[in-house]
Amino acid sequence: MARRDWIEAAYQELARAGERGVGINALAARLGVTKGSFYWHFKDRSELMGALLDRWAHERTDEVLALALGSTPDPLERLRRIQALGREVAPVDRAMRLWAQHSPDAEEAVRHADRALLGHIAACLEGLGLVPDEARLRALLMLRTWVGGYLVPAPDGGEAPGADRTLDIFLADTAVS
Amino acid sequence: MARRDWIEAAYQELARAGERGVGINALAARLGVTKGSFYWHFKDRSELMGALLDRWAHERTDEVLALALGSTPDPLERLRRIQALGREVAPVDRAMRLWAQHSPDAEEAVRHADRALLGHIAACLEGLGLVPDEARLRALLMLRTWVGGYLVPAPDGGEAPGADRTLDIFLADTAVS
DNA sequence: ACCTGAACACCGTTCAAGT
């Protein structure tokens, strides 16, 4: 049982059940050891949670970097890829954002990651003809619309068919429309 | 110490510190009694939380009803009032939505309340010339944009000056623009 | 009717003791 095994198991629980779902007892049972083992590898629970933060931050940095260095130069296609990534990472992204609501450390990690992500979205919007200030504002509102989906599901179960109408709406008066 | 005193104190804690902030020990200390008293008035914690749900549902119903019966017939002005209400009730609204992420009961209460709210927003958008389907979709995306602000704060501290640019953007191709 | 106080289960935490 290595430190990284605890982190891996905890990360999966975080994505599955949120920050509260990461319990030492449950993890110990799942890993087939007693919780005393946990306290050999970690000072306390918050050290484990800190490791999860680091892991997530690295993953997210890589993902956004991959987007920024992506092969397509077409801004609209880039925005679609950001959206696709968003759907892919939704479970852990949601867990992180909810956690950030009551943890300053998680809040800082999310804010830092969002700076990069918002920068990339805004760059795409500039590529479509928006001036920098307008691009930054719309990038923020677009991200809020996507993330807001965690807290406001479509009323008629299942995602509305025109969910990626978000792009159309936020690009209403750009080169695209 | 009456049942409603517990509910009132708990409701304040909910808005202040979220669902986890509602602790029997802390409430008992604040009310100057022992927690044994609590279990005279309530079967258990979940009965208290259910009472909070009811209280919030009534409050929210009244608020949205007041908006719907409001004096202004102007749809744009009505949308501005919805936004203003949103800012006013942000603390408890945020707490409710976060709570809804891990409680089916809270989830149902929020979804029910959102049905009314989304209906009212959509009605305003129809008043501005959108067809029903488009109005419903944009109402959903607008609400998500506002609520998404809980999870994605403005990167440069403090709300961006043009925060209610949301209206402009979502009304881009209506009678307003 | 309303509350106290002691007890219990659960979970995070500590630590002496084992291998």
Place this chain on the structure above:
DNA sequence: ACCTGAACACCGTTCAAGT
């Protein structure tokens, strides 16, 4: 070096006993 097992604090919960 790595883990066990017993102990403790904290909080939700129960309940017999008080007024």
